[in-house]
Each structure stands twice: as C-alpha cells, then as structure tokens.
Amino acid sequence: MAGIQEKKVSNKLPPLTLFLIVLSAVLVVGVALVVLFPQYRENQQIKQARVSAAIELEKQKKLYPMFAQAQALATMAFDPELPRVEKVPLARDKIATLSTVFTGIARENGMELSSNSLDINSLKNRSDSVSMELTFAGDLFDYRNCLVSLVSLPYLNTVETIKITTDKEQEKKFFTKILINIDKK
Numbered sequence: 001m002a003g004i005q006e007k008k009v010s011n012k013l014p015p016l017t018l019f020l021i022v023l024s025a026v027l028v029v030g031v032a033l034v035v036l037f038p039q040y041r042e043n044q045q046i047k048q049a050r051v052s053a054a055i056e057l058e059k060q061k062k063l064y065p066m067f068a069q070a071q072a073l074a075t076m077a078f079d080p081e082l083p084r085v086e087k088v089p090l091a092r093d094k095i096a097t098l099s100t101v102f103t104g105i106a107r108e109n110g111m112e113l114s115s116n117s118l119d120i121n122s123l124k125n126r127s128d129s130v131s132m133e134l135t136f137a138g139d140l141f142d143y144r145n146c147l148v149s150l151v152s153l154p155y156l157n158t159v160e161t162i163k164i165t166t167d168k169e170q171e172k173k174f175f176t177k178i179l180i181n182i183d184k185k
Contacts, residue, residue, distance in 0.1 A: 076141075089181040090155035095130065098180070101153070102134055109146040111138035114173065129157050129179050136174040140164075143174045150178065157181045 013021075090098075099116055106113040119131035136146055143164075150156055161177035 085152055085154045087157070087181060088154045089128065089183045091183050095182065098132065102132075102150075105146060105149045106136055106138075109138075109149060110142040111136045111146050111174075128181060128184050130182050131160070132178050132180060134176045134178065136176065137171055138174075140172060143172075146174075147176075150176075153180075155181050 095118070098118070102116055103113045113134065114137045115133075115135040117133045119133075136143055138146075147159065147162075150159065157179040159176060159178050161175070163175040165173045165175070167173065
C-alpha cells in the first residue's frame with residue numbers, strides 16, 4: 001500500500017512548482033512572439049523584396065535593348081533637308097548605265113540592289129521620262145540614306161512608290177518605283 005500512496009502524492013504538484021511551469025511556458029511563448037516572430041516577418045519581407053528585385057531586373061534585361069536602340073536613334077544626326085540639284089534630263093544613250101548607278105548608290109549606303117527593271121513602253125512612246133522599278137535589301141536607316149542619294153540625282157523626276165516587306169529570314173526588301181527624266185528623241 002505504500003506504493004499506491006506514493007503515486008497519489010507524486011501526481012499532485014505543489015502550487016509553486018505549477019506556477020513556475022506555467023510562468024516558464026508563458027515566457028517561452030512571449031520570447032517567441034517578441035524575438036522570433038519579428039525576425040520571421042523581416043525574413044519574409046527580405047525574401048519578397050528579393051523576388052521583386054529579380055522581377056524588375058528581368059524586365060530591365062528585356063527593355064534595355066530597346067532603350068539602347070532608342071538612345072542611339074536620339075543621338076543620330078538627322079538633316080531634314082534634301083539635296084537640291086538642278087534637274088537635267090538623262091541622255092537616251094546613257095539609260096544602259098542606270099543599273100550601274102543604282103548598284104553603286106546601294107553599295108555606298110550599305111545596301112544591296114536585288115533587282116531593277118526598266119519600263120520599255122515609255123521608251124517606245126517617245127516620252128520625256130522613263131519608269132524604273134528598283135528593289136533594295138538592307139536596313140531601314142540605310143534605305144533612308146539610299147533615298148537621299150537617289151533624290152540627289154539630277155535626272156530623277158519623282159519617287160512614285162515605296163513598299164517595304166520582310167521575308168522569313170527577317171531581311172527587309174524595299175520596292176521603289178521611280179520616274180527618270182530623259183531627253184526627247
């Protein structure tokens with residue numbers, strides 16, 4: 001019977017011990033709330049800031065090439081004045097040299113003349129102008145310079161049509177129809 005009484009006595013804790021256990025538990029929870037929870041929140045905020053910074057960096061990586069291109073365009077010199085030349089008709093015997101002239105203009109401006117054709121009907125009709133269709137391949141800004149070179153030709157009458165296309169390889173083609181003044185026969 002002595003063993004049974006010992007069990008009853010050990011199940012009852014003195015009030016002071018019970019108070020100390022409860023106080024210890026409250027202190028542990030209080031320390032956790034005061035010290036650990038703010039650090040947890042701060043870590044979450046740092047993690048969120050890191051994710052936001054990574055997203056912003058990815059946006060900037062994608063936008064930087066466009067920004068650099070826009071900045072380069074902003075610093076590019078642009079002269080809105082076209083060259084003024086006295087218009088003189090081309091001699092009919094020089095019409096055969098036009099292909100060489102246009103190929104040279106294309107090369108000077110970093111482009112390629114992929115095709116050129118002359119409207120033979122305008123030569124038969126004894127008109128004072130002949131129509132030509134030119135196709136250049138290259139960059140848009142090089143094409144602008146090519147057009148300025150074309151306008152500076154003394155025998156160019158007008159640029160009638162400009163059409164820009166892009167093929168599967170992202171190469172730009174510039175179809176240009178021009179009218180050239182020639183001597184009447």
